[in-house]
Amino acid sequence: MEKFIIWLLPLPPLLSFFLIILLTNKSNKLSHSIAIGAAFLSWLGSMVIFIRALGVREFGKNVFGSAINWLPTGATWLKVGVLIDPLSAAVIFFVAWTVLAIFIYSVGYHNFGQLKGEHDIPGLPPHGAVSKDENGHQHNVPSIEPMYARFFAFISLFAFGMYTLVVSDNLLTLFVGWEIMGLCSYLLIGFWFGKPSARNAAVKAFMTTRIGDVFMLLGIAFVYSFTGSLSFQEIFKPAMLQALASTPAFFGLTTAGFIGLLLFIGTVGKSAQWPLHVWLPDAMEGPTPVSAMIHAATMVSAGVYMVIRMFPLISAGWSEGLPLNTTMSIIAFIGAFTALFAATIAVAQNDIKRVLAYSTISQLGFMIAALGIGAYVAAAFHLVTHAFFKALLFLGSGSVIHGMEHGVLHTGDHTIDPQNMFNMGGLRKKMPITFWTFLIGGFALSGFPILTAGFWSKDEIFAEAFGNGHLTVFIVLAIAAFLTAFYTMRQITLTFFGKSRTKAAEHASETTWSMTVPLIILSLFAIGYGWVGIPEKFPGFGGIFPNWFHNFVGGTLTETPKEVVFSWIPLFTSLGVALGGLFFGWLAYRRVESPAEDKLQIPILINKYYFDELYNFVFVKPAEWVAEKFSYLFMDRIVIDGFLHGVARSSLFLGSLFRNKIDKPIINELIGDGTGNIVKNSGSGLRKIQAGRIQYYMIASLTVLVIFALVYYFLIGGM
């Protein structure tokens, strides 16, 4: 039963994609009904699976899974199958919720039910429409997205990719889902392809993640060539891991470590870790539900999910208490560095979504770092909580932008950027639901103590880092956490508190229920989900709820990681950085009116440490130079063209030689025409008997009959 449902999980969104693309794309209502219906079906299936998984004792040893033979590879079969173990159960839980919330949210975000804008064209965001009420007053109102149905088709396909990835029991289908998401992120970031910035962002995202994907594919190939299988359960057999860990590969790494590193580069691309982080902020060009989808709920999570999934391989030969192996050190370094690095950039950003984008990079760095120090349960926990509150924040920011756009349309002042936080302010009163939910999400992101989910998951990372003696990581992450709280409070303060800084902000209004309901649902999870992972030894709260998450996800591995010893130091650190960051953030920005008054608008931070320029200088420019000077002018024009021209000339010469000396006299006249003439002559001779006159045929056949009868009688019958 469970297996059956798991197999079916990814299917409704796929069907929805094809239905919308092929049949219903004329009808917006039908299209979004199909898409949401499909998402709902998958959600339902996921919940059934999740609840059934909870009911299984020692679920880590009794997972749901089935596999079928798919591709014959000589004597063996490449199997594909589905697998729900504790880790994927936890992941599919949040995937189902966030996907459903985002689908519903999109209906409101794309102004379903509004008029069609007169100037709206596919490929550009809707400009708004003019409506007349019964008194004859004209109102500028938002207009419906011109490619409304297409959007739902794309996000359905995206959801299919994510479900496929999560329920895969092998690297191959995981990679398939991974690449489908890559394609969809390209399509969705470039959804408004009329904007050049969106086009560039789409290409950038695609190319950058492609770098990671190539390495990941190499890693998959390596795994397959070494183990002969891509199934997780095959690869993670102790004997196999032992062999992997004990076989040396290149650069002084073990095979396991090398494969882990290759796969991790895939994650670096997908989850936007330094140095491949540059695409994620640009991806904010897409519609906000896309940002939430890609950058919170699904795609970036997929990268982290993949490394958590491959943790046994990465950590092969390592066990708790031992020093980290090379791969884990690299992972921990990159994670911690990214966490701090992105946090610093986020501090100086003014675009509400860009702040969240860098914050995402930073938080993903937390997870990667936690994984690097072996705390994969903490990483998974943070993955889940982060998915909830970051989806909440993105959707909240979308709601803010939507409200601002409403204001912009109302005032008619189109010079105001509805995404710039310095144009906002005082929205607390205008958009109460958005404010409260955003506040919850922001506090969860900051790690506001006790109440929020972010606190518990972050605290666990700190505890693991401190308890296992990785002090460097601990300190770097603490600083990053402080910055996180700081810029989150800065964002909330600039957006919601104080007075409205523009007329547009004054006329902002609360968004429709289809956008606020998902916010409320997600905010419940942003608070409540943390309580499933409270450590048992935690003073005051430990033991109220059992540390369910640790036991549940920890069961994924054969040996459950033991819980770290409780210590007051990480607890106070996390309390301190969170509250301190929030306080300073409020303090610093409560009176700031314009970017000029912002002390932290340092050029290096605004320009994101000049990484785009660096890549432009180091990769793009040389590539262009090589393409222009070397490839085109030298290789193409001189070498290849010259060679081709030479070949052509000599071929021409040889051809005419053959033609005049061999073809014409011998083949054409002797063989060709000769044969033809023979056939023609014999045919024209024989055609006389093929007269088309039926009586001739009958006479001929009867003559033959008579002759044969006579012959038979006189010669053979012999009577």
Next chain:
Amino acid sequence: MNIPLSWYLILAASLFCVGLFGVLSRKNAIAILLGIELMLNAVNINLVAFWRYLDPIQMAGQVFAVIVFAVAAAEVAVGLALIISVYRRRNTVVADDIDLMKW
């Protein structure tokens, strides 16, 4: 019934060969069909004669004579329809002139 079976058979054979001669020698397509009718009748005479002389209880001979009637009717209907159709298009009923499909 003191006529030998061979009388019927010889009469049928003669009728058959006369029909055959008509089929082979006539120019007009309708006349060819007339010859075919004669041949079919010769066949029927044989069938009925065999039925009567060999096994009057089993009705095989008569049944197949009936079926030959049906075939003859169908053949004449379609054949004459074809001839009339050809006549309308090509203004001829001479079988030798209906040779568009030749070489």
Next chain:
Amino acid sequence: MTVERIIFIAAGVLILGSALMVVTTRKLIQAALWLVSALFGVTILYAMLQANFLAVVQVVVYIGAIAVLFIFAVMLTRKEMRDNSTQTRSNWWFSALLGGLILSGLVFMILGEPQFSRLAESIPPGLDTLRNLGTALVSPGAYVLPFEVSSILLLGALIGAVYIASRKEEDK
């Protein structure tokens, strides 16, 4: 010489004479009428063979339908083939030779088979051949399949003939 033999010979002469006229006469309409005559002779043979049903059906189908159809066709296509032009092909003698050869072969074989010189036994009294024929045509154990097939053939011929002979739009 019994009466039956006299009748048989008369019928035979009628049949063969008519048949020869069918294949040799120049006027096609007369050929068709001679065909009627030949067919009528065959009817006499059927009657002599005590195949009443076939005798009547011969008249209904052949004389009533087929021969009339022939006459119609001859009349409809009379324009081109003038009755006084030659109706036989130039190599008719070869056809005749062929026919004669086949006939002599057949006669030779018929006469060589001693079983064919038998006389008919009288039909047992109480044997209703008409009822037997009807039963045989429709009983699954006998000939219902050929019978149905031939009915489908007739239907197909009907539709085909109507379709072929119907004047199409472009002919007008």
Next chain:
Amino acid sequence: MVFLNDPVHFVAGWANGLLNGWGLTANLATIIIYLVGITLLIVFAMVLDIMLVWVERKVVARFQDRLGPNRVGPFGLIQPFADIIKMVIKEDITPAGADRIVYNIAPVLAATSVIILWAILPLASTIYGVDLNVGLLYIVAAGSLGTLSIIMAGWSSNNKYALLGAFRMVANMISYEIPMVIILLVPTILADTMSIKGITQAQSGMWFAILSPLAFIIFLISAIAELGRSPFDLNEAESEIVSGFNVEYSGMKFGWFYAGELLHAFTFGGFMAVLFFGGYGGFFGLEKIAFFSWLNNPFAQAVVFIAKAMFGYWVIMWIKYSMPRIRIDHMLAFNWKFMTPLALVVLVNTAILSKILPPPPSWGYTLGMLFSNIIIGFITIEILRAYGRRKRKDETRFTPQVVQD
């Protein structure tokens, strides 16, 4: 009494003895007796035919509110003989360009095709030519010969009007042969035989006209069409194709066609009597009652039969002289679109009911057959009415309005 009970065989036996006494062989005597019998039958038919001329003319006159022939002989009874003499002494023309043999054979064949029908027509239970077990098909076969005679006449006259008339007539006859053949199967099913005598005997209890009135009506209509009488008399529509296929015939050759037609009509009246009104048999088993047992006498049966046949003939005449002529396309459409389907429905209905109803001598059988026919007839009339209504509506809809100035 032997003669009274079985006149034919009595006479035949007597003649046989006479011929044997003269020293002829048995075979030859049989042949001679057959030939004499055939001649007698033909003579009887032809004399009857002559009388029919008088009957026809008288009846027509009554229909048309005239007196009819009344000068030659009492009630004009000798008039038909005068007619015959007139025809015989007229010049016998064979047109130039006519196919002489065919032209001369055609009227003979026309009369023959009618007279051969008398071979199977039973005047009484012991007075009949032959009791064929394929009697009904024989009727159709004879009709085919009639068709042939008409086409021969039309073609051999070398006259375009004659040919046109022949074409129309043949199309008509061949078309109406189909519902006729179909409907002839209804008495076959009811009587379980094709023999005319068997059918007559099967009606000793109940006439088939009551068991299947629709079959009777269809048979009547197709018989009229087969005869080429009005309203289906386009073959000789005087005003259109100058008397049709027999336009070139004169004298006694025309007389043969005329006589053939008259006799044909009477013969079909006789077949109607045989097939649907119990033939020479009495009236619903009346003859089984002792008081009416004289009805079983062959001569009484012959009188009954002639009376019934005359009634059928009278119905045909009645229709002929009260109905206008039908156009040729309507005539064919009426056949293919109405008669043939209806005949098939009646046939299938009869076949099914004869299997599911209680066996014949029962009220259930009679009433079931009758009511099924009434229901079919009612449905048919309703369909026709709806069709006619729609047709009229269409016609009124598309009729252009006359603009009044």
